Amino acid sequence: MSRPHVVIVGAGFAGYRAARTLARLTRNRADVTLLNPTDHFLYLPLLPQVAAGILEPRRATVSLPGTLRGVRLVLGEADHVDLDAGTVHYTDPEGGLGTLGYDRLVLCVGSVNKLLPVPGVAEHAHGFRGLPEALYLRDHVTRQLELAAADHDPQSRTARCTFVVVGAGYTGTEVAAHMQLLTDRLARRTPLPGGVRPRWLLLDVADRVLPELDERLSRTADRVLRARGVDVRTGTSVREATHDGALLTDGEFVPSRTLVWCVGVRPDPLMAAVGQPLQRGRLIVDPQLRVPGRPEVFGCGDAAAVPDPERPGEVTPMTAQHAWRQGKVAGENVAASLGLGRRRRAYRHRDLGFAVDLGGVRAAANPFGIPLSGPAAGVVTRGYHLAALPAGRVRVAVDWLLDAVLPRQGVQLGLVRSWSVPLDTASPELPRVPGPAAE
Structure with missing residues (x-):
């Protein structure tokens, strides 16, 4: 019999932790694929120190292939998720199109800049x-x-x-x-x-x-x-x-x-295209991080509206601390659903x-x-x-x-030009600038 296939979309705090947890629990008894646009997990809290020149840029990154043994990395950005067909469609860094089939899906695509209607x-x-x-x-x-x-x-x-x-x-x-x-x-x-x-x-x-x-x-x-x-x-x-x-x-x-x-930030727009109920742009999940009516689909991190047990009726804030912990619970619950781990549990947390x-x-x-x-x-x-x-x-x-x-x-390094970092990080493509890039 073929091994079950788990696809994790996004390698932020939630996705990285979910992949690491699954690799540990499944021990090659399941195929785990991580779909992410880059080959690294970005430790966001260190970014201000990178900007200030305290840390070399790579210090804020963690290699995905180097630290997630037993996890297959696919470079690409998810474009569409077909829950009925059990597939994720993506575009790779060179514009090629690809499709991943799954038995279990973990959606943790994170968030993008929050835009307000302020002129200019x-x-x-x-x-x-x-x-x-x-x-x-x-x-x-x-x-x-x-x-x-x-x-x-x-x-x-x-x-x-x-x-x-x-x-x-x-x-x-x-x-x-x-x-x-x-x-x-x-x-x-x-x-x-x-x-x-x-x-x-x-x-x-x-x-x-x-x-x-x-x-x-x-x-x-x-x-x-x-x-x-x-x-x-x-x-x-x-x-x-x-x-x-x-x-x-x-x-x-x-x-x-x-x-x-x-x-601030807002949930990645991909969530709106999944076709499931949302709460302020976040995918609604139950306390065990499952999508209601879709037991094979899990959500966690900024893109998921996870019930907060400490505040009944509310969902957890969009913070790295919650995403990191939810990633672990999602990994454990996915493994349990495949019969490869302990029984599923609800997400709980203690403020550290x-x-x-x-x-x-x-x-x-x-x-x-x-x-x-x-x-x-x-x-x-x-x-x-x-x-x-x-x-x-x-x-x-x-x-x-x-x-x-x-x-x-x-000193200036000149590696990044103004047009290549648009405020709307959810834009499908960067603007085309003819000739030398202007500041």
């Missing part, structure tokens, strides 16, 4: 969801400071040195914190004419930074950012974006060449706390509900990331050590 944002802002965006932001910020140093127009010079981050959640707060330290270092090394200093604005419509986290973490982050000179504005967002700056909802126009969009890296030795953390700030929080935060990384811990630790004792290189 799609054209002039950039998100922060992957390595290309992190590398682009580092180059762009470095370039603006270098152009400002040679700019004879005081107004243009000030605009180039003004950086706006929209969204004071986990990502936006860390981006503003790390990039402010980077620009401060670069400006000290090469002073700008006219006494101009880099200026960072962090905006959010909520009444505090990190609105989804504990208020004590919020106060700590707010205090650290303001002490460094970050202009934190709550209850404020962008009304319109242009090439020359951003019009804020309070009526002020901020001249700037940099708008970083970190307002959160950690926000604010750059340098500063952080805000509440491990197991214990509020920490300053160097102690910094140690806990980096220790947490080292423990959570599936591989490459020594290389990350070495990069941290080198950054502590050596100056960072303030």
Whole structure:
């Protein structure tokens, strides 16, 4: 008899953990295929450090072929899922079309940038969801400071040195914190004419930074950012974006060449094409992560509306912590459904706390509900990331050590151009740009 075939779509936190769990439990008694556009799992919490030049880009990645023994990797992006036929249709990186049949399917395609109907944002802002965006932001910020140093127009010079981050959640707060330290270092090394200093604005419509986290973490982050000179504005967002700056909802126009969009995420649009009931774009699943009426299909991570046992009637938030744990439960339940593991179980969780890296030795953390700030929080935060990384811990630790004792290189790599990192990460293809790519 042929072995059952399990297809996992997506290798984010949920998909990677599901694949690793299945490989361990099935022990070659089932064929496990992982469909993903890249050959790596991206550890998203380290992206701000990549953008700030603390970590080499590959430090935030984990090789899928190198760490998932017994799992077949298929490079491609899922285009359509036919649940009746039991097939997944995909496009490979070179435009070829392929089809995967399955006995069990795990959908964990994650999320994409959340877009709001704000004029000009799609054209002039950039998100922060992957390595290309992190590398682009580092180059762009470095370039603006270098152009400002040679700019004879005081107004243009000030605009180039003004950086706006929209969204004071986990990502936006860390981006503003790390990039402010980077620009401060670069400006000290090469002073700008006219006494101009880099200026960072962090905006959010909520009444505090990190609105989804504990208020004590919020106060700590707010205090650290303001002490460094970050202009934190709550209850404020962008009304319109242009090439020359951003019009804020309070009526002020901020001249700037940099708008970083970190307002949150939305489920991958693939979920809408699956043809099953959704809750705010997320695939509805039961507590055992199965799709109702489709016992062979499982969903987890940002793309699935998983019931939250701690909050009856609600679903779990779209966080890496939940996705990582749900991936393990999904893998165990798929194995159990094939008779290759223990009995199926419902998803349950315990809040382990959160950690926000604010750059340098500063952080805000509440491990197991214990509020920490300053160097102690910094140690806990980096220790947490080292423990959570599936591989490459020594290389990350070495990069941290080198950054502590050596100056960072303030150079542009030129690897990513503006047109190749559109804000709408769900776009089916990138815009065609004739001739040399323009900034």
